[in-house]
Amino acid sequence: MHLHSAKAGLAGRLAIRSSIPTVYQPHAWSFLAVEGLMRRLTLAYERWAVRWAHRVVCVSEAECRDAVELGVRLEGKSRVVPNGVDTERFSPRDRRAARERLGLGDAPLAVCVGRLSRQKGQDVLLDAWPAIRDVAPGARLALVGEGPERQRLEKAAGEGVLFVGSSDPRDWYAAATVVVAPSRWEGMALVSLEAAASGRSVVMSDVAGAREVIPPSAGAVVPVEDVDALAAAVSERLLDLEGADREGAHGRRHVGSRYGLTISGKRVLAVYDEVLRTAEPLAQGPGAVTDRPGTS
Secondary structure: OEEEHHHHHHHHHHHHOOOOOOEEEOOOOHHHOOOHHHHHHHHHHHHHHHHHOOEEEEOOHHHHHHHHHOOOOOOOOEEEOOOOEOOOOOOOOOHHHHHHHHOOOOOOEEEEEOOOOOOOOHHHHHHHHHHHHHHOOOOEEEEEEOOOOHHHHHHHOOOOEEEEEOOOHHHHHHHOOEEEEOOOOOOOOHHHHHHHHOOOEEEEEOOOOHHHHOOHHHEEEEOOOOHHHHHHHHHHHHOOHHHHHHHHHHHHHHHHHHOEHHHHHHHHHHHHHHHHHHOOOOOOOOOOOOOOOOOO
């Protein structure tokens, strides 16, 4: 059984309690999304429920470290399988043609793709936007996606900000001068993989997986919620299209060689093979199912 994300991980591990080989993949730890009492509770559950997983798959080395540093005992259980991206679906496209399809002109364009939510940090980018416009007066910012923060973000938006709503991001990646991912937390952001695979420079916050996906030659990684650093990194690329495109070309090569779907799929299958060869019943607790299918 392969359980993905916190809700499935909670329900599945409680129901199965390791009675069959179990793989749990958090896709960003739930305790990073909450604060106060809820954070303490979710962290306590992850510390407890790790006993009911034969393997815990993290999408980045940093995601594993986040858990271990907070007392989630992953020793011998954790395996890193980075997210994969379809490098044929997300591939370099003609910028001018994409802008024509989207009704955009030639102005420098920053694109931010993601759910409009606190996690994704669009508010941090909007805080940085006036400083960016000071040095790149004609620049535009496209926020692609929907979410619970849209109204608040619209009120905070300044000149040159476009709210796109839900849309296929591929033309927006193609149209971009730079793609910005200012998240507060991630496991490994798919947007950064998609943007790099699309041949675009990426500026992202220093969340889990950032430095694995975006080396210095492919963009910039800035401290989380650092408005000034974000503004400086985005401005630099908006003012230097050739430099940004060189970073995009390097990012495409980097992602293609490490994060393609075939590579990712083989890594997942290797984890399944290991679990099936080595899994033994783990600490179960009352009420657990003890017979595996096909046994008597």
